[in-house]
Each structure stands twice: as structure tokens, then as C-alpha cells.
Amino acid sequence: MSHEGFSYAAPWWLPGGNAQTLWAALASRRHFGPSPTWTRQRWNTPDDDFIDVDQARHASASKAPLLVLFHGLEGSSASQYAVAFADFAAANGLAFAVPHFRGCSGELNRAPRAYHSGDFEEIDWILRRFALEHPGRALIAAGVSLGGNALMRWAAEMGESASQRVRAVAAICSPLDLAAGGHAIGQGFNRLVYTRMFLASMVPKALKKLEQHPGLFDREALLAARNLYEFDNLFTAPLHGFRDTPDYWSRASAKPVLHQIRVPALALNALNDPFVPASSLPTPQQVGRHVTLWQPGQGGHVGFPVSHGAVGLPGHVRAMPDAVGHWLLQHI
Known part of the structure; x- marks a missing residue:
């Protein structure tokens, strides 16, 4: 090293x-x-x-x-x-x-x-x-x-x-290693500061994407997402050909x-x-x-x-x- x-x-x-x-x-x-x-x-x-x-x-x-x-x-x-x-x-x-x-x-x-x-x-x-x-x-x-x-x-x-x-x-x-990073950002101070900051940008963009393409994902479930794991499970993973968040984090790493x-x-x-x-x-x-x-x-x-x-x-x-x-x- x-x-x-x-x-x-x-x-x-x-x-x-x-x-x-x-x-x-x-x-x-x-x-x-x-x-x-x-x-x-x-x-x-x-x-x-x-x-x-x-x-x-x-x-x-x-x-x-x-x-x-x-x-x-x-x-x-x-x-x-x-x-x-x-x-x-x-x-x-x-x-x-x-x-x-x-x-x-x-x-x-x-x-x-x-x-x-x-x-x-x-x-x-x-x-x-x-x-x-x-x-x-x-x-x-x-x-x-x-x-x-x-x-x-x-x-x-x-x-x-x-x-x-x-x-x-x-x-x-x-x-x-996306799983290690994804879990780290979802905990403690990281969740309070960084996760909140990312979701404040990503959720409104996802909702605009839903207006463009009705039925793309469950709006209420996305609004309830409190970390990147939940957001990726509803939005990032299914939209890009992954089964769910673990599949995405594993195959994309x-x-x-x-x-x-x-x-x-x-x-x-x-x-x-x-x-x-x-x-x-x-x-x-x-x-x-x-x-x-x-x-x-x-x-x-x-x-x-x-x-x-x-x-x-x-x-x-x-x-x-x-x-x-x-x-x-x-x-x-």
C-alpha cells in the first residue's frame, strides 16, 4: 500500500x-x-x-x-x-x-x-x-x-x-464497497447530517421523475424513506435493473x-x-x-x-x- x-x-x-x-x-x-x-x-x-x-x-x-x-x-x-x-x-x-x-x-x-x-x-x-x-x-x-x-x-x-x-x-x-458505505451513512451523526442533505436533493428529483413517468414507483413509500437504503430500494435499484438495494450495492461495487x-x-x-x-x-x-x-x-x-x-x-x-x-x- x-x-x-x-x-x-x-x-x-x-x-x-x-x-x-x-x-x-x-x-x-x-x-x-x-x-x-x-x-x-x-x-x-x-x-x-x-x-x-x-x-x-x-x-x-x-x-x-x-x-x-x-x-x-x-x-x-x-x-x-x-x-x-x-x-x-x-x-x-x-x-x-x-x-x-x-x-x-x-x-x-x-x-x-x-x-x-x-x-x-x-x-x-x-x-x-x-x-x-x-x-x-x-x-x-x-x-x-x-x-x-x-x-x-x-x-x-x-x-x-x-x-x-x-x-x-x-x-x-x-x-x-457500497454496502459498507451505505450502512455507515445511515447511522448516527451521518444520518442526521449527510443522509438528510442527500435526501433533501434526491427525493424532490424523484418526485419530478414520477410526474414525468406516472406509476414509476410508490410515491408514499418514497416519501417515507429515511435513509439511502430505503431510497435505493424504491428508486435507484428498480429503475436501473437491480432487484433491490442489496443486489444493487453488491453488483455495483x-x-x-x-x-x-x-x-x-x-x-x-x-x-x-x-x-x-x-x-x-x-x-x-x-x-x-x-x-x-x-x-x-x-x-x-x-x-x-x-x-x-x-x-x-x-x-x-x-x-x-x-x-x-x-x-x-x-x-x-
Whole structure:
């Protein structure tokens, strides 16, 4: 197991995974350069739906690599990690794009489906399209949380042929064992804060989906859902071809198939991530030689805030994109 690639130390005034997670999301500095601006393209999907893809407007050479970032649950190009990665890309002359999973760009998608943690067919279609549109650029891809699990599932499914699409992939704070992550987020403080936050976004979107497609699921049962297990059982699992939540969490998890990956892959997980129990993380014996594991003791869930300036405030989150981005660039 490799720790040396990202020697992260949390600021002394942010002890614990929850503080590091929440500060990074709510109060951290995301960019050193200008705030990123985006050009949005709408891509029609093979099943007559659409996704919205945001491409950063900063300059990059025509042959510079393209970094594609897949966001996490209910994330977008406005998420703090997406802004920080855009800043890294601008500073290093890379083209940068954030494809939104269906329904995450601010406009509800048309089809009777949304997105899920094992959506590797969607990842495949998106990466193929990027490769077609940017034939002169080397492609590298990173995924955060849900997006990272889906990206690793894709790399495992593709095996040797993944290298025809990308040079390297990275998963950041991904619940590679979805059952362990799903149960962790449904308990105690996590349930009070994070579960409530996710459901506050996911339930209204699901109800709009029901207006689009009457009879898709039981409205009253969904309104009664109090955790992600219950939500996934009623909505995510049946809409995406899974029997129920246990079937979804089992078949969509990347951890059991990480050994099938044949392209350089990085899995970064903080040991104090409140969503991802350290006991559930993969070991070197489980992943094979193509996968690098970075498992620092601190960082929280997509946190990794760093002290900045003489006083150590307000803190920034560029260190993690720098470390992950430079690791990816080593494989071009």
C-alpha cells in the first residue's frame, strides 16, 4: 500500500473526519487562479435522453491532455472538488471537462432512469464520445465518490481495452464497497447530517421523475424513506435493473473487481472518511499490480483541507487535486 504519493496532514484546528469533510465543502478556498468558467454542451444519449457536459474555458494547447472528472452523488461542476480540479487543470495547461450524470445539471433528464454507483455503461459512452471529439488529446479520468466507484467498475469491465480509451484513472473517496458505505451513512451523526442533505436533493428529483413517468414507483413509500437504503430500494435499484438495494450495492461495487483492472488506476481514501469505513477499504492483495492505493489517516470525505497563509485560514482544497492530477499525468 502506498502512502507516499499524498502525504496529507490535516490542519490542527480541524480534528476528525466530519470537520475535515464539512469545512472543505462549506468554507474552503477552491481556486488560486480566476474562478473557472464553463461552456456547456448538451449530448444526446443513445437511449434518446441527454446529459450536460461542462468544459472549462481556460486555454490549453491543442495536443494537451484532457482530464475528465466524474462527480459524486448529487454533485456537479459547481462542487468544491470540481472547481479545485478545474483550477489544477488551468494551472497545468490541461483541457478539463465535467460530464453531469443524468438529472444533475440543473435540468431533469427525460428517461425513466437517473444514475447510479455502478453506471459503467454510461461512463463508457461518455469516454468514447470524449475520445472521438478530442482525437489529438490523451485522456485521463478521475471520479469522486460515486463517480469514482463507477469509473473503477468501468475500468474493471473493460480490462485490457480500457487503455484504448484512457491512459489512467483515479477514484477519490469512493465507497468501493457500497454496502459498507451505505450502512455507515445511515447511522448516527451521518444520518442526521449527510443522509438528510442527500435526501433533501434526491427525493424532490424523484418526485419530478414520477410526474414525468406516472406509476414509476410508490410515491408514499418514497416519501417515507429515511435513509439511502430505503431510497435505493424504491428508486435507484428498480429503475436501473437491480432487484433491490442489496443486489444493487453488491453488483455495483467496484471492490470485488479491482483485480481485473489493466490500466494504471489510483484509489485514494482517507482512513477517517465518515462515509467509507476504513475496514471496508481494499488491501494491496485484493487489487492487483495496476492499482495504486493511497490511504492517508486524515482527510475526511473529499475534504483534505490545507492551512493557508500565516494564520492558517481560511484553508484551501487544492492539495488533493494537485496530488491526484500529477499522478495521472505521470502515466501519459
